[in-house]
Amino acid sequence: MTATKLAIVGVGKIARDQHIPAIAADPAFELAATVSGSGGVEGVENFATVDALLEARPDVTALSLCMPPVPRFAAAFAAIANGRHVMLEKPPGATVAEVLTLDGLARQTGVSLFATWHSRYAAGVEPAREWLADKPIRRVRVDWKEDVRKWHPGQAWIWQPGGLGVFDPGINALSILTEIMPLPLHLSGAELTFPENRETPIAADLTFTGPDGIDATAGFDWRQEGGEIWQIEVETDQGTLRLESGGARLTIDGTDRPLEDDGEYPGLYRRFATLLADGGSDVDLAPLIHVADAFMLGRRVTTDAFHD
Amino acid sequence: MTATKLAIVGVGKIARDQHIPAIAADPAFELAATVSGSGGVEGVENFATVDALLEARPDVTALSLCMPPVPRFAAAFAAIANGRHVMLEKPPGATVAEVLTLDGLARQTGVSLFATWHSRYAAGVEPAREWLADKPIRRVRVDWKEDVRKWHPGQAWIWQPGGLGVFDPGINALSILTEIMPLPLHLSGAELTFPENRETPIAADLTFTGPDGIDATAGFDWRQEGGEIWQIEVETDQGTLRLESGGARLTIDGTDRPLEDDGEYPGLYRRFATLLADGGSDVDLAPLIHVADAFMLGRRVTTDAFHD
Numbered sequence: 001m002t003a004t005k006l007a008i009v010g011v012g013k014i015a016r017d018q019h020i021p022a023i024a025a026d027p028a029f030e031l032a033a034t035v036s037g038s039g040g041v042e043g044v045e046n047f048a049t050v051d052a053l054l055e056a057r058p059d060v061t062a063l064s065l066c067m068p069p070v071p072r073f074a075a076a077f078a079a080i081a082n083g084r085h086v087m088l089e090k091p092p093g094a095t096v097a098e099v100l101t102l103d104g105l106a107r108q109t110g111v112s113l114f115a116t117w118h119s120r121y122a123a124g125v126e127p128a129r130e131w132l133a134d135k136p137i138r139r140v141r142v143d144w145k146e147d148v149r150k151w152h153p154g155q156a157w158i159w160q161p162g163g164l165g166v167f168d169p170g171i172n173a174l175s176i177l178t179e180i181m182p183l184p185l186h187l188s189g190a191e192l193t194f195p196e197n198r199e200t201p202i203a204a205d206l207t208f209t210g211p212d213g214i215d216a217t218a219g220f221d222w223r224q225e226g227g228e229i230w231q232i233e234v235e236t237d238q239g240t241l242r243l244e245s246g247g248a249r250l251t252i253d254g255t256d257r258p259l260e261d262d263g264e265y266p267g268l269y270r271r272f273a274t275l276l277a278d279g280g281s282d283v284d285l286a287p288l289i290h291v292a293d294a295f296m297l298g299r300r301v302t303t304d305a306f307h308d
Numbered sequence: 309m310t311a312t313k314l315a316i317v318g319v320g321k322i323a324r325d326q327h328i329p330a331i332a333a334d335p336a337f338e339l340a341a342t343v344s345g346s347g348g349v350e351g352v353e354n355f356a357t358v359d360a361l362l363e364a365r366p367d368v369t370a371l372s373l374c375m376p377p378v379p380r381f382a383a384a385f386a387a388i389a390n391g392r393h394v395m396l397e398k399p400p401g402a403t404v405a406e407v408l409t410l411d412g413l414a415r416q417t418g419v420s421l422f423a424t425w426h427s428r429y430a431a432g433v434e435p436a437r438e439w440l441a442d443k444p445i446r447r448v449r450v451d452w453k454e455d456v457r458k459w460h461p462g463q464a465w466i467w468q469p470g471g472l473g474v475f476d477p478g479i480n481a482l483s484i485l486t487e488i489m490p491l492p493l494h495l496s497g498a499e500l501t502f503p504e505n506r507e508t509p510i511a512a513d514l515t516f517t518g519p520d521g522i523d524a525t526a527g528f529d530w531r532q533e534g535g536e537i538w539q540i541e542v543e544t545d546q547g548t549l550r551l552e553s554g555g556a557r558l559t560i561d562g563t564d565r566p567l568e569d570d571g572e573y574p575g576l577y578r579r580f581a582t583l584l585a586d587g588g589s590d591v592d593l594a595p596l597i598h599v600a601d602a603f604m605l606g607r608r609v610t611t612d613a614f615h616d
Contacts, residue, residue, distance in 0.1 A: 073494070077519065095601035096404070097494035097594070101519065104492065161497075162605045184412065186381070186405035189469075199607060211385065211409065286405070292600035293403035297470045299507060300608075 005032035010067030022265035028273035050075040068157040085112040094162035112275040117175035121267030122247025123259035129180040135236040142218035144173040146228035165200025170220035174287040190298030195306035313340035318375030330573035336581035358383040376465040377402045393420040402470035420583040423591045425483035429575030430555025431567035437488040443544040450526035452481040454536035473508025478528035482595040498606030503614035
């Protein structure tokens with residue numbers, strides 16, 4: 001098998017921490033180029049713009065877009081229009097509509113578009129989905145709480161319109177929730193807490209309902225200190241399931257389930273390789289739609305100014 | 309042809325002004341029941357709840373839901389689960405996700421779901437769509453400005469979370485825009501102006517972009533005095549199209565096009581009758597997605613308190 005020549009666009013924290021090691025370990029891909037204004041990767045050709053890359057390197061048939069959501073559309077559109085396959089970091093865009101546009105264009109041009117949700121590849125998620133599939137659900141509680149200073153140091157874009165604020169991590173929880181729940185949920189209420197000096201929320205409390213009156217709530221908070229909590233608890237008629245550590249740990253009624261942990265980002269690239277081989281796309285907008293719904297339906301509360 | 313027995317749920321301003329006259333004039337439907345807590349229609353059986361109607365009147369095979377968006381889901385879900393066809397006033401729900409849930413359920417149960425956008429049935433809209441279909445578009449400007457005290461007297465729900473504020477009329481403009489544009493647009497920026505004592509915006513300025521860099525902007529404002537402006541202007545390489553009066557009037561380069569005006573709500577009920585005859589659904593969420601995107605992406609500005 002010849003490795004697909006792939007470029008990373010946006011060489012920031014997530015690219016260095018996750019994408020580059022995952023690509024290096026995957027024989028299906030070769031990191032053949034980068035696009036970065038602030039420095040690329042040793043030994044890999046770097047371009048200042050996506051257009052320059054597309055022009056100079058027709059051999060690079062796939063792009064993995066790791067920049068913040070607001071500038072992502074223009075890069076994705078140019079790449080897809082140019083016949084390249086595209087993988088989008090989460091969230092896949094700054095708006096729902098723009099991802100629908102990209103999806104339509106990818107279908108027209110016959111390339112693969114993969115809107116990734118890395119948390120769905122945490123080790124406990126697929127076993128949780130299988131366990132819940134046939135069980136009546138009574139109650140769901142999501143807690144997703146972390147210290148923004150620790151996890152998003154110096155990331156100014158998260159506080160700007162389109163940066164989503166605490167929904168940037170919270171959408172990871174929603175990507176798991178929408179994957180494991182056997183029935184669709186929708187928001188019935190939300191309270192979003194904005195620091196008085198910021199454009200995006202630092203905390204959110206969400207209430208969901210579903211076809212059979214499921215009671216589901218979620219609390220997202222960026223003011224957590226002393227260790228993060230990334231947890232989803234689902235109470236069923238036949239016991240209580242809990243995903244901890246962002247989905248890396250799974251317990252049923254307090255007993256650990258043995259899990260095979262292949263890593264989230266290696267899982268994403270395996271999935272992308274399968275899409276390229278089979279010629280399909282994978283664009284599930286459910287997590288982003290819940291976030292947009294929360295902004296549309298949510299009551300807004302103002303709290304103290306936040307300073308990095 | 310036997311008329312379909314139909315019930316109206318929520319007998320408020322829009323039901324009395326539009327739905328009841330349109331149903332009375334359409335031989336395909338018979339107003340057979342109402343659901344209203346505050347009084348129904350002379351000579352028509354009224355129920356206090358949707359459940360009571362569904363229980364007592366299996367002959368009523370279709371429901372037209374005219375209540376505000378927040379309580380709409382529960383009624384629609386009960387009706388569809390009960391095998392009744394459903395027509396939803398705009399906006400079709402308080403969240404995008406809930407309408408997707410309803411759409412999925414309607415497919416499962418084999419009933420017709422019609423998420424209506426009445427402004428799309430204004431006389432100038434279909435001719436505008438046809439005229440624009442093959443023309444390169446340079447610029448789009450939407451102005452949708454009305455006096456909230458005149459058009460929404462005493463409607464407290466429009467100011468509550470989920471009530472959408474100025475997007476309640478603005479979504480009419482978006483329903484026309486998404487119908488007539490040959491290419492999809494998505495929001496690239498928004499500024500939403502909230503009165504300091506209200507939960508929903510009184511004004512919104514939106515900027516859209518599209519696949520070929522179209523420059524499109526929209527201004528929605530509820531503080532308009534001295535006559536409403538409901539207008540969309542589209543500048544093309546081959547002239548400028550303008551829809552005025554909410555789509556009832558169409559000019560090309562300032563010259564009126566003759567239009568056949570059958571009325572918006574009569575058009576909706578004709579469409580619903582066609583869906584019932586053919587067994588299909590019509591659920592286009594594009595206008596609601598633009599609104600959710602605007603709340604998610606928009607910068608928020610606070611203005612003076614608003615008092616009815």
